[in-house]
Amino acid sequence: MIRARGLVQTFRTRQGRVKTEVRAVDGVDLDVDEGQIVAFLGPNGAGKTTTLRMLTTLLRPTAGTATVAGFDVVAESVQVRRSIGYVSQVGGAFSGARAGDEVVDHGMLYGLSRQEVEERGKRLFQQLDLDGLWTRMPKNMSGGQKRRLDIVMGLIHEPTLMFLDEPTTGLDPQARANLWEHIRDLRHRRGATVFLTTHYLDEADALADRILIIDRGRIVAADTADDLKAQVAGDLVDLEVADAADVPEAARKLAGLTDGRADVEVDARHVRGRVPRAGRAVPGLLRELDRSSIDLDSIEVLRPTLDDVFLALTGRSLRDAETSAAAAAPDADQTPADSTQTVPASGGAAR
Template identity: 65%
Template sequence: MIHAQGLARTFQTKRGREKAEVTAVAGVDIDVDEGEIVGFLGPNGAGKTTTLRMLTTLLTPTSGTATVAGHDLYREPVKVRQSIGYVSQSGSVSSEARAGDEIVDHGMLYGISRQQALSRGHELFDQLDLGGMWQRQARTLSGGQRRRLDIAMGLVHDPKLVFLDEPTTGLDPQARANLWVHIADLRAKLGSTVFLTTHYLDEADALCDRIMVIDHGSIVASDTPEALKQAVAGDLVELVVTDAGQVAGAGARLGELAAAAGEGRGPVRAAVPPDVEVDGLRVSMRVPQAATLLPRLLRSLDADGVLLASVDVRRPTLDDVFLNLTGRSLRDDNAA
């Protein structure tokens, strides 16, 4: 559905009196299969928006090749636009217009007849829980309803590829969760391929078959959410001992657990391994597939007489993945 090779974009800027070339996207390769929901993540300034604008014909690439929905990005931009749905982050609904009129007008702009737009619009209103909203002005709709109306406008011409740019930004948690269901239904019920950008990592984890991470204009990872999380280096095992004198023993046993998980480290008994973190009575370390090895650890600690106040195993999150890949948290980056 999307096949891009070496897609790049540079911009000319001025530094004082001199012109300078800034690379926003440095030759990315993107492949999206029909029927996939793909998440496209990246910190601010990483090239995410520039890539999206190139794929939707809103910005001409400096170099590289791409076909989108079966059409060449350079030679057939009109056919690309006719074949895709695009829902921008800011939305395109006029506050004073009636919801039904927006759908019909949008459909006719895509070249379908008024009757087709009416029929398709009513069908989408039913599918997106917008029943009874046809005559309502957009300004009277809730944030979630307006976002669903934006999506309906992007689907009115029945595209097989839909670009959703930050679809749930600004929505409350209930409205976000509701919209997730409708986004998943784009593939499940309508057979659409979805290319999704988001700043919510839980959203990408819940919705996407595959995630691509872009940083400094290059794709730095592309895999399933589960595979990316496993690549972080395992689950976080956290022990809290009851006595400061038992910290070293707990740390040594935790180091042995990592060795048992295939880290290639021999048993360590005399001291806390350097990759075990100690914070007061808290001892922690990342261990691949820790849940399967935890019983062995608990037996060893019991045999050593190490008393635990608590033990916790936390699987990696996409926030851990993002931090590992880019050196920063996506949430922190957007809060700045």
Template identity: 55%
Template sequence: MITDRLSRRYTARDRTIDAVKGVSMRVDAGEIVGFLGPNGAGKTTTLRMLTTLLRPTAGTASIAGYDLHTAPREIRKRIGYVAQSGGAAQECTVADELELQGRLYRLSKVHARRKAAELVERFELGGLERRRVRTLSGGQRRRLDIALGLVHSPDVVFLDEPSTGLDPQSRANLWEHIRALRDEQGVTVFLTTHYLDEADALAGRLLVIDHGEIVAEGSPDELKARVSGDGVTVGVDDADGSARAAATAVSGVDGVHELSIADGTLEFRVPRGDVAIPELIRAMDAAGVAMTSLHVHRPTLDDVFLTLTGRSLRDAEHSTEPAEQEGKEAEHAA
């Protein structure tokens, strides 16, 4: 899958809204690629364009070897799309839903039934074939959603927030199934997620979008390496103003940067936390400051996002970024 300056612009109420601003990316066959960004950053609009549900206003894309503008029907035959809300009819049985999906993709009755049986086994849905969808647990329903997206053996699968709302055990189980799509089936997986541990565990490469533009890409480790050092948090009893003395002591330690103080807590970064701790303790002792806590953490994907955008991805999940939301309203109005 390749996109070149893919864009989507909306016009509504005499306003122009650029929901996606020239997204260029390449996803190779057999990759699992994570697409990260806060609400309103352009993730959903980009996904809707890539799955042929929304026509781009500029740029080009090739998906599964076909041009997005000239061959959308061919693309639909070769991709699977699992929406965040799922698509299974609540009153239908598991077997009926899978067989119907196969028939919609013009599989013969025999082939659709055989494919349904294969997917039931692969996604651990055995014994549930005659159960109605509404009676399934969250994990079972999500596995069914993904199975529905694979009935026609697509080359590329788009997963939109695949594990939202699942308990930790169900999420871990689902992750194994997603890995198997790549490892055993050779399927290319493009997933959006707000769960940073999910992106870290599944994706070999990440794309970070903000304000409609790709602001970074690379493996989780490569992106973490862009954060300048390990984070250190030191707590002190600030009743006698010890925090200021602690800050003076800490600032003299080699490599300390990005130092801040708030409510008796010092936060800063050092190139290597394990190497710096002994020197930090000696500096605090020499200044006569007693620490109440000391914590060192390696860079996380949330640190990456904070470094790139000035915002925490966890906080940004709940932001009210207007561009994409207004774009959705404009789309509905049109």
């Protein structure tokens, strides 16, 4: 459904009189099969949205090739736009118009008749829990309702491939969970392929069949969540030793279970290490500690997370990378290195 090889996007940034060139996307290769939900994960500034804009024909690649729904994103951009649905970070509905009118106008851009769009739109409103809001203005909707309206607009022409750019950013936990169910339904009920960008670890873990992790413009991992976590050397076992004098011996015993894969860390009375198949190993460890008269205040076993995967791949936490990327983002304007590369969003799939 999506195939990209060597995608590159270079921007020029300007701060005062100083101009520099930034490689926002640096040789991205990716494959997405039909019927999958794929999460594109990475911190702000990693290249997620820039890659998405190239795949949706809104930005011409500086280098590399990509086909989406069987069409080349440069040579066959019109066919790509007709085949996909796209929900941007900022949404597409005008806040001062009636929701139904926005849906009808959007659908007619694809060459559909008003009657057909209204029938599809009202059916989608029912399916996405927007029934009764056809005449309401988006400015009078909740955040979750507005995001679901954006999805209706993206689905109105019945695409086989849906792009969602950080669809749950800014939503409260209940609205996020509700939207997750609707995203799952895109695949289960409609058979659509879904490609979503996110920087939420739990979102990627909960929704995606496959996860692509991007950092500094490059793909650093691509696999299922379970297989990515399996690359981390075991479960994290955290022992809180009751008597600080017993910490060295507790650390020695825990080190015997780490299979030589990682060092044991000591932090005050806490002893931590990664243990393969900790569920099987911990009962034996507790017996060893008891025989040595070492008491614990607590023990915690934590399964690997996607943040652990990111840390193993890049040497830093994804949450730390998120903070660093936000702090490092330039205030200056960014433009493509070749100013002719930008494809107007108003081109639409109907053109």
